[in-house]
Amino acid sequence: MAVAATAIPRDGAPAGGGAVPLGDAEFRFLRDFVHAHCGIALGEHKRQLVQGRLARRLRALQLPDYAAYCALLRSDPDGELGELASAISTNVTAFFREPHHYELLENELLPRWLERKRRDGGRLRLWSAGCSTGEEPYALAMVLAEALERHGATDVDAKILATDLSPQALETARNGVYPLDRLDGIGDERRHRWMLRGAGEYEGYACVHPRLHELVTVQPLNLLHDWPMRGPFDAIFCRNVVIYFDQPTKQRLIGRYAALLPPGGHLFLGHSESLHGISDDFELIGRTVYRKRA
Ligand SMILES: C[S@@+](CC[C@H](N)C(=O)[O-])C[C@H]1O[C@@H](n2cnc3c(N)ncnc32)[C@H](O)[C@@H]1O
Incomplete structure (x- = not known):
């Protein structure tokens, strides 16, 4: 990489003082x-x-x-x-952000999907697209791990793909280590079960349980570039990501999601996002939850 020879002072100000201007x-x-x-x-x-x-x-x-x-x-x-x-852009995220999505998953979708997978076979795949620092996929993994146990379905091949394009966010997501004050969205029971408190140099931090690491695969991916995976996914979570995209980019992206979801597959968007005027492939079935039409 070609880096110019003149270095700037550590505080970022050019020699004459003030901020470096963007021409x-x-x-x-x-x-x-x-x-x-x-x-x-x-x-x-x-x-x-x-x-x-x-x-x-x-x-x-x-x-x-x-x-x-x-x-x-x-x-x-x-x-x-x-x-x-x-x-x-912003990497702002939280465990169990927009909790109604996790409730729908736990109470309605996972019981139905797991019953079907146990009866007919097949894999269960979720995708957290734009996963930021990992709180979203690990919260999904807690709900998924509990459902697999509750429904006697631990033999079902279930996985969560977590992707983002930010190298720092991905590093945190891969490590799965969070300051204790980031765990607020996790209920007490789940926090005790799934977050392991650190000691010594990790005092004040908690790391995710190895079972969650097993369920979640973290990968770099720019949503605008080619995708290596073929799907199908049972559900795609792309929450608080498309908010930054212009209309044609949103339309293309949602079309590509539709191609990776079977009829009846689910797409979860963020609280201020919508498919209105963007895609007719989906019907709205809950608060920013869409189901692909047959
Ligand atoms: C606000 S965070 C949302 C995190 C999480 N989905 C949530 O709702 O809490 C948005 C994330 O989208 C990622 N992102 C933005 N543009 C992207 C792109 N073209 N490809 C992949 N990730 C992207 C950002 O790096 C950031 O981590």
Whole structure:
């Protein structure tokens, strides 16, 4: 990778003081790059935000200005894409965020699916697409592990795929270690069963139970690029991800989800997301829960 020789001071300020300015040409390049690779439309009003968020990246890479950062993106687009996307989007997530989705899964969907899998055979597959730091797939894994036991279905081949494009988020997701104050969304019983409190250097942290690691596979994946998996999935959770995408990108993505779901397969979106005007392949069956039409 070609990195410009002039390093900037550690606080990110150029020699004359103040923030490194993001010029017109660099903003246009970044806007087009982000749109092409992340599906995110950055209007002019986002210029300050982009400048602020990327200032840290410039410091980390010891680059003097945004022209050098754009040169890096040109020379190694895939290498820097995840970092760029994490800098301009948010990784905010939580265990059992939007709890009604987990209740539907536990009380209605899993009992039905597991009964069918036990009767007819077949695998059970869930996908947490845009899993961020892993709280979503591990919460799904708690519900799934309990359902497998409760319904005498531990022999069913059940797995959760968890994907994201942010390298830092994926590292946390892979480790499955969280500060204790991040566990608030998990009820007491589940917290005791599935989160193991750390000691010594891990005091103040808890890690997920090995059984949850067994159920969850964490993989890097840009939702806008090619996908290695063929499906089918019983359900796809793509919550609070498409909110950043423009309409054509959403339409393409939802069409690709539809192709990986069988008729009757479920798609879960985030609380402020909807398929209205985006896809006719699904019917709304609950709060931001969609079922693929036959
Ligand atoms: C706000 S978090 C949502 C996390 C979780 N699904 C939830 O609802 O709590 C959005 C995640 O989507 C990821 N993301 C955004 N664009 C993506 C893309 N093109 N491919 C894969 N992941 C993407 C971000 O890296 C971020 O971790």
